[in-house]
Amino acid sequence: MFELSEKAEKLREQLLAFMDEHIYPNEGRYQEEIANADNRWDPAPVLEELKTKARAQGLWNLFLPDSDHGAGLSNFDYAQLCEIMGRSHMAPEVFNCSAPDTGNMETLARYGSPEQQKQWLQPLLDGEIRSCFSMTEPDVASSDATNIGCQIRREGDEYVINGRKWWSSGAMTTNCRIAIVMGKTDPEADKHKQQSMILVPMDTPGVEIIRPLTVFGYDHAPHGHAEIHYNNVRVPADNILLGEGRGFEIAQGRLGPGRIHHCMRTIGVAERALEALCERINEREAFGQPLAKFDSIRKDIARSRLDIEQARLLTLKAAHMMDTVGNKVARQEIAMIKVAAPRMALEVLDRAIQAHGALGVSQDSFLAAAWAHVRTLRLADGPDEVHLDTIAKLELRDYPKNH
Incomplete structure (x- = not known):
């Protein structure tokens, strides 16, 4: 269950190298271009440059399981690539793997007519719109x-x-x-x-x-x-x-893969936050000793590692079930990860922010913006309360009703 396919492993190595070479070094430029743009809603030039590089390397439309349109990866394989992309707010768009375009492309690929696909899906796949x-x-x-x-x-x-x-x-x-x-x-x-x-x-x-x-x-x-x-x-x-009256059906088909993507990107954010936490406490001192010596902070690190690993394993299980038994059978697991992953990431981000002090809540660290973004995921694609209700109903179906 834990092994990537040969194709996905190769893409993973390429993706990690691209992130190190092109994404992380350009995050500051990305923010500067947005801040200094005449129109903040115009695409940032650095993104357009990096898209060309990513596409040339075959790091493009990795999310689509259909090899005619995407990379032909399973949900399990793509989930682990999605985690890497999720480490940077700007990265998913560079690889044409950002929401809501991913969900819209999946919708058009699954439910669109040939004419709709030609007019709208192809330009989206090409990154033109x-x-x-x-x-x-x-x-x-x-x-x-x-x-x-x-x-x-x-x-x-x-x-x-x-x-x-x-x-x-x-x-x-x-x-x-x-x-x-x-x-x-x-x-x-x-x-x-x-x-x-x-x-x-x-x-x-x-x-x-x-x-x-x-x-x-x-x-x-x-x-x-x-x-x-x-x-x-x-x-x-x-x-x-697809036809009148099919909207709810399309919405349900659209959301399953999208929730996996959100959760794996969120795990990527949490991993980066934990790295920032560890780096910070190793380089700062308070009350005459490194922050890393304080028991409370060491426990924060331990809890964060436990939380991340649990969320990742649950998400990969859901992805594996989607591939092997289908989205409907994996419904409870998909609902569980949608609750667990954002809550986990918010906890890890909060611990990292606390260790960074004033820096953690400022624009000079990615942590504050990441926290704000992840907090929306407890609402996006269905609020926690809806997913919790689904989990409970599915759990109770195996028990007889009391009379």
């Missing part, structure tokens, strides 16, 4: 997707879309060209057949980007999270994905 996923709404509890209120109404050969969305991640960047929008096509249908997904080009009249949203003060430029209002937006009927 970016995309957003427009599902969450400010007026309803979007943790329950059946609450979605955005209207998608058929009128002749078109659909008319009306609704308010927010946290449409990726919509702020200037090269975002397409949105996958989830809304209701038939409020009278069965509960899980009311929703549909539709492709909406961002330059369609009526698509109004209201504002960027911040995460604990971070706007995540040039990627960003947008509030979008869809006001009488008209798109061809052919833009519907």
